[in-house]
Amino acid sequence: MSFREHIEKMPNLVRIKKKVSTNLEASAVINELADKPVLFENIKESEFKVCANIFPTKQSVADYLGCKVDELIPTLTKAIENPTKPKIVEKAPCQEVEMKEIDLDKIPILFHLKKDGGKFITSGVVIAKHPKYGQNLDFHRSMQIAKNKFSIRIVKNRHFDTFLNEQKKMPMAICIGNGAEVLNAAATSVEIGQNELEIANTLKPIRVVKAKTFDAYIPADCEFVLEGTIDLEELADEGPFVDLTETQDIIRQQPVFTVTKITHRKDAIWQALLPGKLEHKILMGMPREPTIFKKVNEAGVKCLDVNVNPGGCSWLHARVQIDKQTDEDGKKAIEAAFEGHKSCKHVFIVDKDIDIYNDQEVEWAMATRFQAHKRIVIHEKEKGSSLDPSAKSETHYTTKAGFDLTAKLHTEGKNFSKAEFPKANLEDYLE
Ligand SMILES: Cc1cc2nc3c(=O)[nH]c(=O)nc-3n(C[C@H](O)[C@H](O)[C@H](O)COP(=O)(O)O)c2cc1C
Structure with missing residues (x-):
C-alpha cells in the first residue's frame, strides 16, 4: 500500500473542501487538529492537495x-x-x-x-x-x-x-x-x-x-x-x-x-509537517530510542524500554526503564544513553515498575527514590544539541545531566515500592 493509499484509508482522516491558503492558514488548521490526519482538497495558491498529521x-x-x-x-x-x-x-x-x-x-x-x-x-x-x-x-x-x-x-x-x-x-x-x-x-x-x-x-x-x-x-x-x-x-x-x-x-x-x-x-499530494508539533516530534525522537536501547544493553544493563518523550521536545530528554540488578546499573545506563543519543541533555533512569509514558509516575520516582547529591551524573561543557536554545550558540556546549531515579537494592528498613491499596467494585456501592 503506497503512502497515498494509506491516507485515503485512514478512518479518522479529516477532509477539508473549503479553499485554504498556504500562508498561515493551513498551518493554523493543522495545529488545531493536533493528532488528526488532514487532507486539504482545495489550496488557494496551488492546484495540488496538501496532507498533514499522517504520523503524529x-x-x-x-x-x-x-x-x-x-x-x-x-x-x-x-x-x-x-x-x-x-x-x-x-x-x-x-x-x-x-x-x-x-x-x-x-x-x-x-x-x-x-x-x-x-x-x-x-x-x-x-x-x-x-x-x-x-x-x-x-x-x-x-x-x-x-x-x-x-x-x-x-x-x-x-x-x-x-x-x-x-x-x-x-x-x-x-x-x-x-x-x-x-x-x-x-x-x-x-x-x-x-x-x-x-x-x-x-x-x-x-x-x-x-x-x-x-x-x-x-x-x-x-x-x-x-x-x-x-x-x-x-x-x-x-x-x-x-x-x-x-x-x-x-x-x-x-x-x-x-x-x-x-x-x-x-x-500529487504535498506532505506538510508542522514544525515543533507532534508529527515532527515523533519523527525526531522515535528513531533515537533503538540506539539508546542498544547502548544500554551493551553496557550490561537490562534495558526494558526507552521513551524520548514529547515534554523534552522529543529530543533533549530520554526516559529509560531498566531491570536493575546492581547499584551501579543506574549510572551505567545514564552514560550509555548519552552514547546512544549524543544530542540528549537529560536522561532519567527508572525501575521496571515505573511507566515511562506517565509523567506523574516518573516524577513520583524522582520524588521518592532520588537523592541529588548521590544519584546525579553531570557532564559539564559538552557538545549538545544545536536545537537547544539554552546551549551556547556557536559551539552548542551545554551541561548534560543524568538522573538515577531507581530504588536502592538494599533498603535499610525503608520501602520504595508503591503500596497496594485495597480494591472495591464501585458498582456495588453506587446507585
Ligand atoms: C523532521 C526532521 C527535520 C530535520 N531538519 C534538519 C535540518 O534542517 N538540518 C539538518 O542538518 N538536520 C535536520 N534533521 C536531522 C537530520 O535528518 C539528521 O542529521 C539525520 O537524521 C541524521 O542523519 P545522518 O546520520 O545521515 O547525518 C531533521 C530531522 C528530522 C526528522
Whole structure:
C-alpha cells in the first residue's frame, strides 16, 4: 500500500473542501487538529492537495508498519541491523509528470508561522551521493528564496555536511510525500555509507527509481521530487524558523540549493509537517530510542524500554526503564544513553515498575527514590544539541545531566515500592 493509499484509508482522516491558503492558514488548521490526519482538497495558491498529521503518534506509525507500539523499538533495530535492497523500477509514479518550468510558487509549500523567514519544506527526504560512501538520506528544512532556489539548513558534522564539504558542489534531490518506512529510515543516524533506503525496505518493502539528473535512487512512490545542485560557496540567509523546541531559531548563512527539475505524480499530494508539533516530534525522537536501547544493553544493563518523550521536545530528554540488578546499573545506563543519543541533555533512569509514558509516575520516582547529591551524573561543557536554545550558540556546549531515579537494592528498613491499596467494585456501592 503506497503512502497515498494509506491516507485515503485512514478512518479518522479529516477532509477539508473549503479553499485554504498556504500562508498561515493551513498551518493554523493543522495545529488545531493536533493528532488528526488532514487532507486539504482545495489550496488557494496551488492546484495540488496538501496532507498533514499522517504520523503524529507511535500508534499511527505502528499501524502503517503493521506492528504493535511495543514492537517499534525491535522493529526499527531489526531494520537498522538488517538492511535489504529495494526493488528497482524503470518507470515510477513520482516521475509521471515533469513540470515545464521551474516555479516553486506553483507548489503548495507552507508558510507556517508569522515570524518565519519564508516558506519552508519541512517533510522532505534529502538524497545525496558521495563517490566513496554512496547514498545518504536525511532531512534539511529548506527555505524558499526564489522561484528556483532554497537556502538549506545543514547541521555541522552530520553525513550530509561531510558529503558537501568534500564535494563542494553536488547534486541532490528532495523527495516529498513518503510513508513512515522512508521517513523513519531517513531520520535514523547510522554509520556513514549505510544507505537508509535499505533500512526503509526492511521496515516495509519499497520501490526505487533512478533520479532524472544524477546517478542516485529515490523512492519511486513518493509524491514530488525536486532535483538540482547544492553549492557550498553560494550562501544565503536561512531563517528565522520555529523548530522542534517551538522556539525561534536564528538566521544563518546557509548553502543554496538550485532546483533544475521538478517531477511529481498526476494529482500529487504535498506532505506538510508542522514544525515543533507532534508529527515532527515523533519523527525526531522515535528513531533515537533503538540506539539508546542498544547502548544500554551493551553496557550490561537490562534495558526494558526507552521513551524520548514529547515534554523534552522529543529530543533533549530520554526516559529509560531498566531491570536493575546492581547499584551501579543506574549510572551505567545514564552514560550509555548519552552514547546512544549524543544530542540528549537529560536522561532519567527508572525501575521496571515505573511507566515511562506517565509523567506523574516518573516524577513520583524522582520524588521518592532520588537523592541529588548521590544519584546525579553531570557532564559539564559538552557538545549538545544545536536545537537547544539554552546551549551556547556557536559551539552548542551545554551541561548534560543524568538522573538515577531507581530504588536502592538494599533498603535499610525503608520501602520504595508503591503500596497496594485495597480494591472495591464501585458498582456495588453506587446507585
Ligand atoms: C523532521 C526532521 C527535520 C530535520 N531538519 C534538519 C535540518 O534542517 N538540518 C539538518 O542538518 N538536520 C535536520 N534533521 C536531522 C537530520 O535528518 C539528521 O542529521 C539525520 O537524521 C541524521 O542523519 P545522518 O546520520 O545521515 O547525518 C531533521 C530531522 C528530522 C526528522
